[in-house]
Amino acid sequence: MTRYGRVFTPKTTLEAEAFIAQNYDGPQYEGTVEVECIFSPDGTSVTLTPIDGEQSKLRGDLDNYVKLLMDGLNGIAWTDDKQVTVIKATKQ
Helix, strand or coil: CCCCCCCCCCHHHHHHHHHHHHHCCCCCECCCEEEEEEEECCEEEECCCCCCCCCCCCCCCHHHHHHHHHHHHECCCECCHHHEEEEEEEEC
8 A cells, every 4th residue: 555545555465466377277156165275485385285394484464475365266276365365374
């Protein structure tokens, strides 16, 4: 949000969301969804397999990575992100 009260999404964020949406190749779910995502310096993987975590080499807060992923998949992997009832997120 700007100091004048406007909501602003940077161009790089919009591009990252578009990249996520374009690279998703799964179905669009209608019911509730559980999301597990793993962020690493080599890329992002969304998986159902838990991993052993170590100290992350990534900068930034995990919730910001999750928000970008959720926004990028909204309307693509699910109709509305309110369908997501469980999120498991790790950064490596």
